Amino acid sequence: MANPKNYGSMDDADAIGIGENPQNGEKVIIYLRVNEKDGESPLIEDIAFQAIGCMTTVVAGSIITGEAKGIDFDVAEQLVAVTLGMLENVAPEEAACSEMVALSLKAAMDTYSRRKEEPDLPAMIYKIENNCVTENSDNGGENR
Amino acid sequence: MKKLLEKTHEAWLATLMTAFMAKNAKSKQTLFEFSDIMFRHFTWIEHDLIVRGMDYDYDRDHIPIKVERLKTMTDNLLSRISDLELLTIECEDENLRHRIESDLSYISKVIASIPDESVEAFDMNRKYGDVELSREATDALTLFLFEESYKEYELIMIYNYLKAHSDDEFINRIFQIMVDESFFHLRSFCQMMSDMGILGVPRVIHRSLYSVEDMESFLRDGIEEETAAKEQCRELSDAVAADSEELASFFDFINYQESYHIDLMKEALEYYTSSKSDK
Numbered sequence: 001m002a003n004p005k006n007y008g009s010m011d012d013a014d015a016i017g018i019g020e021n022p023q024n025g026e027k028v029i030i031y032l033r034v035n036e037k038d039g040e041s042p043l044i045e046d047i048a049f050q051a052i053g054c055m056t057t058v059v060a061g062s063i064i065t066g067e068a069k070g071i072d073f074d075v076a077e078q079l080v081a082v083t084l085g086m087l088e089n090v091a092p093e094e095a096a097c098s099e100m101v102a103l104s105l106k107a108a109m110d111t112y113s114r115r116k117e118e119p120d121l122p123a124m125i126y127k128i129e130n131n132c133v134t135e136n137s138d139n140g141g142e143n144r
Numbered sequence: 145m146k147k148l149l150e151k152t153h154e155a156w157l158a159t160l161m162t163a164f165m166a167k168n169a170k171s172k173q174t175l176f177e178f179s180d181i182m183f184r185h186f187t188w189i190e191h192d193l194i195v196r197g198m199d200y201d202y203d204r205d206h207i208p209i210k211v212e213r214l215k216t217m218t219d220n221l222l223s224r225i226s227d228l229e230l231l232t233i234e235c236e237d238e239n240l241r242h243r244i245e246s247d248l249s250y251i252s253k254v255i256a257s258i259p260d261e262s263v264e265a266f267d268m269n270r271k272y273g274d275v276e277l278s279r280e281a282t283d284a285l286t287l288f289l290f291e292e293s294y295k296e297y298e299l300i301m302i303y304n305y306l307k308a309h310s311d312d313e314f315i316n317r318i319f320q321i322m323v324d325e326s327f328f329h330l331r332s333f334c335q336m337m338s339d340m341g342i343l344g345v346p347r348v349i350h351r352s353l354y355s356v357e358d359m360e361s362f363l364r365d366g367i368e369e370e371t372a373a374k375e376q377c378r379e380l381s382d383a384v385a386a387d388s389e390e391l392a393s394f395f396d397f398i399n400y401q402e403s404y405h406i407d408l409m410k411e412a413l414e415y416y417t418s419s420k421s422d423k
Contacts, residue, residue: 001290002266002344003210009203009348029350050350055291058347 001055004062006069010048015115016123017108019100023131026053026096028061028104029123034112041072042112049104057097064101073109080106092130099128146200148231149189153204155224156182161209161345162217164338165265171214171258176331178251185244190308192237202301202354207345215260225252267341275388284383285391288376289337290344295373296330297346298353299323305354318412325405329398360420363413367406374402 010031019028033046047069049061064083068076083102087095103126111124156179163175193200211217225248232248235241270282277285300323307319330346337343356362377399385392 001286002342004347007347008206027350027352050348052350052353055287055294 001059004058006048006062006065007050007058008048009050010046013048015108015112017104017106017111018123018125019102019104019107020125020127021053021096021100021131022127026057026100027051028053028057028100030065030101030104030108032108032112041074042109043072044068044070044076049101053100054097056094057100060098060101064098064105068105073113076105076109087130096128096130099130103128145189145193145196145198145234145236148228148234149186149193149200150204151224151228151231152182152186152189153202154207155221155228156186157204157345158207158209158217158224159221161207161334161343162214162221164334164343165209165211165217165263166214166258167261167264168259171261174254174258178255181247181251185247187304187308188240188244189235190304192235192240194308196236201351202305202349203351204348209343209345210266211263213260214258214263217263218255218258218260221255222252225255264341265338265343269341272336272340272388272391275384275391277384277387277391281383281387284380285336286340286342288380289333289340289342292373293330293333293337293344294346296326296333298349299326300330301349302354302356306356306359314415315412318408321408322405325401329401332394332398360413360416363409363416367409367413370402370406370409374399374406377402 009029010033012033013031014034015032017030017032019030020026029050031048032044034042035045036042047065049065051057051061064079067079071079080102083098087099090098107124107126111121114124115121159175159182160179163172163179166172166175190200209217229245229248232241232244235244270286271277272285303319303322303326307316307323310316310319334343377395381392381395381399384395
């Protein structure tokens, strides 16, 4: 919590993806720097994230981006799938934070891939299904 | 100028964090005063950027603070100040540049003389003085301090930004009170974190938080959040009440302060709403 890994923005990101909680406006933004060689799955050379949300989201972001750094898109897709799969047995309010991080990673990879055909495509935004009802409030911690 | 703003932002926070680490009362007080001065430099540079119509944000680099000796931090501060002195060349306003340079010159001399001491702000002891808290209460307090230290930093930056971009005397009075109150809360929470060996720099805030487009919606959400924060303080007070009357009373005090913040935000909301209906 004191020092989340990969926290911050990235000026020269190749793609950005956003995971959003439509219930309360919480967001996770993931920045990717990608290295792609012909015929190979793109490699996540560097990754950063920012969270507009609670501490649990920041911790989830630190763990998931730590896992995603240095792997290629194929493995990262598996990481997203495994993360989302694990959340099926977790209470929705606890699952929301990790879901938001996993979906933002997926959105960043999809943005990267789709930009090959649509170079001006803005950062894709995926909305989560689990509802994060925190003790704090249900308006996302954006102002306080 | 944007680089100067960013590096002043970092130097301000690094100085503030060093103040929390210091156990020597005189060193602590000096570092707090200097961090206040650097925050003022930050607001002056920001004002200059606004006057010149330059776009800017509150992004900054990671600030490493996990040290074992205070001297490592004071040396780091001196290096940051040297960098700032070089960057002041970006300041076209000569008076502003002279003011900042003069302050920095004195600050660096005093920081160089701060005595070294061991740092315990990162030992993860998770104990607050002589208070014996249960595991559950310790966990609740730890999470609260991490969440709220960030939130107070966020509030300082949001209200500072709003104030910097408003010339409305009535509303700026409210924003300034909110900045001052948040500074007090930030100091209280970060000092507790340092005492408990879990000090951390609040994370960078996203631009969408302070670049507010709909002020009324921002204030309405803010009132809801302050109300939720009041409840969180009350729950925390209950959680620690059995173990520490001192801590329970502190969180009750913070809880009552939130009521004042809610009143101020309601006042601001009413002002905005009536100004809009007058047009």
